Amino acid sequence: MDTTKTPAPNAAEVDTPVDLDKSEATQDAAAEAKADADPAAATDADAVLADADADLDDDFAEDRADAEQPSHVGSAAFAIVSAGLSVVALSGSWVAGIVSERASIAARLELSQAADANAQIAAQFVDPWHTTAMVNGVFSALALIIATFVLALPAFSTPERTLPTWVRSVSWAGIGLGALGVLLFVLMYFDLLLAIPKAAA
Numbered sequence: 412m413d414t415t416k417t418p419a420p421n422a423a424e425v426d427t428p429v430d431l432d433k434s435e436a437t438q439d440a441a442a443e444a445k446a447d448a449d450p451a452a453a454t455d456a457d458a459v460l461a462d463a464d465a466d467l468d469d470d471f472a473e474d475r476a477d478a479e480q481p482s483h484v485g486s487a488a489f490a491i492v493s494a495g496l497s498v499v500a501l502s503g504s505w506v507a508g509i510v511s512e513r514a515s516i517a518a519r520l521e522l523s524q525a526a527d528a529n530a531q532i533a534a535q536f537v538d539p540w541h542t543t544a545m546v547n548g549v550f551s552a553l554a555l556i557i558a559t560f561v562l563a564l565p566a567f568s569t570p571e572r573t574l575p576t577w578v579r580s581v582s583w584a585g586i587g588l589g590a591l592g593v594l595l596f597v598l599m600y601f602d603l604l605l606a607i608p609k610a611a612a
Contacts, residue, residue, distance in 0.1 A: 493585030551592025
């Protein structure tokens with residue numbers, strides 16, 4: 412008895428490698444025919460790819476520039492410190508208050524019971540004023556030096572290094588307030604701004 416089966420007349424035939432090559436060639440021919448029929452679409456696709464590549468290049472260049480740009484954290488911190496010191500020097504600080512009280516107490520202890528009124532005025536007021544002016548003058552001088560150092564730092568660094576605008580503005584503010592504090596120190600310490608009160612004879 413013959414057990415072999417004959418394939419059905421409508422059964423799907425197995426694809427051969429030759430058929431696959433023909434299918435790929437047909438798809439390529441169809442794509443080329445579509446590009447020839449619509450060249451504007453192919454041009455738009457190429458333009459989109461070119462734009463994408465340009466965007467990637469720009470992003471890479473920006474990331475590289477950000478990585479190469481030096482950090483200005485230290486300069487910004489010193490600029491803020493200089494402005495803060497100058498403000499403290501002009502408005503007064505607890506350090507100046509403590510030093511002033513100490514100078515007043517020391518001057519009173521040195522007074523004799525037979526001291527005249529002018530000596531008492533100098534011990535109670537003039538010496539504390541001079542001490543306060545000296546402390547504020549030191550703060551102002553420090554603020555002036557730090558702000559000047561921040562502005563002069565790019566000159567000793569790479570030529571392309573520049574400080575941000577706000578850092579330079581804060582530094583110039585520290586220089587201005589520091590110079591004003593130093594001027595007030597000179598005027599107060601040498602009694603040029605306010606004359607020392609004198610007791611009547």
